[in-house]
Amino acid sequence: MRLETDDTETRDLVERYVARLALPTDRLRVTTDRAAFARWLGRRVPSSLGGAYAYLPSAGEHAILINLARIDRAQPRAVEVVVVEELIHMRDRLDGDLRRHARHGYDRIATRVAEVSGASLEEIRSCLLPVKRRELRYRYVCPSCGHEVRRRVRGTWSCARCSPRFNPRFVLRLVPSGPVAPAQGVAAVAPAVAATGSTLGNRLGAEGAEVRVGAGSSAEDD
Ligand SMILES: [Zn+2]
Ligand SMILES: [Zn+2]
Structure with a gap:
């Protein structure tokens, strides 16, 4: 060893x-x-x-x-x-x-x-x-209610305040980086698990856990 x-x-x-x-x-x-x-x-x-x-x-x-x-x-x-x-x-x-x-x-x-x-x-x-604040570098906003969410990774989520389940009408929009207002939290998002296809449906969970759809040849797990 x-x-x-x-x-x-x-x-x-x-x-x-x-x-x-x-x-x-x-x-x-x-x-x-x-x-x-x-x-x-x-x-x-x-x-x-x-x-x-x-x-x-x-x-x-x-x-x-x-x-x-x-x-x-x-x-x-x-x-x-x-x-x-x-x-x-x-x-x-x-x-x-x-x-x-x-x-x-x-x-x-x-x-x-x-x-x-x-x-x-x-x-x-x-x-x-x-997770440190600086790791939550992507800032998303709900186009309907304006709720802001920080994420560690890029992905497709919908606003959990507007719909408890994934709903394409409330997909969060990425805000270009710039001066950042105080965040309201990281957990209030609905994962895009209800959708299928390559754009939606490959992110899961309020913790930002990622479903690796196309696993590589070497096994890896955290
Ligand atoms: Zn909303
Ligand atoms: Zn593990």
Whole structure:
């Protein structure tokens, strides 16, 4: 195992749960350095991720990022639940289960993180620091009521104040960047899951979680 971190808590947790989950370590690399993980993958890794798992087909290796910069270490089990989750992704990959998250913190993977670590679902859902304002760089406005929403990524959403479900009549419009007024929040949007097609329907969830419709050849999960 290549364990590229000087963080002793991360090292101890990885070693403990690698044993608990009976994972082979000869083809496993773990880092707490997002730039190093991005080099392993050969592509950009969003700073918002608390952790990530990827299988590197060319090397035949499993790669894990524990992104300490995003983890709320004021919570005693925060690093633990991220370590356990990424190792569960590796366990799944080895067991031939390539399913992705249904909904982070609420899906079957969250249930297993709780079982393996003993942490509560509440602890699992609150292990990350809030997304910083500057990461919410896209500003959208409802054409009907004027409600303003900030988003981390570009996408198609409709205004949740005007319609609780996705409604093309209330699709939020991107405001060109410029002087920014105080934001009113990030959660009041209806996801474009009711629509189909390549423009609509590829974003999901008030948290801005993204459904990767066309998954690449290498498995990757956060
Ligand atoms: Zn509206
Ligand atoms: Zn995950």
